[in-house]
Amino acid sequence: ETGVTQTPRHLVMGMTNKKSLKCEQHLGHNAMYWYKQSAKKPLELMFVYSLEERVENNSVPSRFSPECPNSSHLFLHLHTLQPEDSALYLCASSQVQGTYEQYFGPGTRLTVT
Amino acid sequence: EDKVVQSPLSLVVHEGDTVTLNCSYEVTNFRSLLWYKQEKKAPTFLFMLTSSGIEKKSGRLSSILDKKELFSILNITATQTGDSAVYLCAVATNAGKSTFGDGTTLTVKP
Numbered sequence: 595e596t597g598v599t600q601t602p603r604h605l606v607m608g609m610t611n612k613k614s615l616k617c618e619q620h621l622g623h624n625a626m627y628w629y630k631q632s633a634k635k636p637l638e639l640m641f642v643y644s645l646e647e648r649v650e651n652n653s654v655p656s657r658f659s660p661e662c663p664n665s666s667h668l669f670l671h672l673h674t675l676q677p678e679d680s681a682l683y684l685c686a687s688s689q690v691q692g693t694y695e696q697y698f699g700p701g702t703r704l705t706v707t
Numbered sequence: 708e709d710k711v712v713q714s715p716l717s718l719v720v721h722e723g724d725t726v727t728l729n730c731s732y733e734v735t736n737f738r739s740l741l742w743y744k745q746e747k748k749a750p751t752f753l754f755m756l757t758s759s760g761i762e763k764k765s766g767r768l769s770s771i772l773d774k775k776e777l778f779s780i781l782n783i784t785a786t787q788t789g790d791s792a793v794y795l796c797a798v799a800t801n802a803g804k805s806t807f808g809d810g811t812t813l814t815v816k817p
Contacts, residue, residue, distance in 0.1 A: 598749075637750075637795065637807040650804065684749060695741055696805070698749035 598699035617685030709734040713808035730796030
């Protein structure tokens with residue numbers, strides 16, 4: 595498989611559930627990102643990892659917990675979410691953090707009931 | 708606070724028309740400006756611009772950056788229905804931060 599993959603593609607969870615989103619990149623990139631895209635809002639950067647180290651956390655609530663075990667994998671652990679957290683969650687990677695073009699995965703459409 | 712403003716927010720044209728999408732920005736320590744096309748799900752990369760006045764071209768799409776006036780334009784000539792998408796502008800800084808605009812929704816009618 596090539597590019598950036600995300601699983602699952604769709605997720606419905608209750609407010610008391612715990613789930614995880616997975617992202618994998620096959621491009622040999624060193625930086626990975628989590629974005630949130632809500633309806634009628636611009637892309638919101640959530641977390642940035644560079645060489646497996648978290649370098650940016652844009653005031654994201656603690657109910658979202660990222661994990662980057664290696665440069666190819668990125669997880670977003672979810673617990674006690676709110677209905678307003680329903681959105682498209684996009685993972686991206688780039689060769690180097692920040693200034694290079696980012697390649698996006700297909701996203702996970704999350705619905706919190 | 709870094710800011711990226713795109714205009715228009717939406718645009719409806721007919722096949723064969725030429726469109727110009729705008730992106731203006733105010734950021735600290737500008738490094739590059741990037742254009743993406745987002746159809747159904749994931750954005751796909753179009754252009755990265757770092758220098759003023761140098762046009763980048765890919766088929767019917769072209770883009771140019773003006774670092775003095777702090778804006779960029781994306782031109783699409785001879786539009787096709789397949790060009791219908793949201794076009795996103797993002798600005799990256801030397802600190803490694805990226806800020807996205809709201810996007811321009813382009814609809815091309817047959």
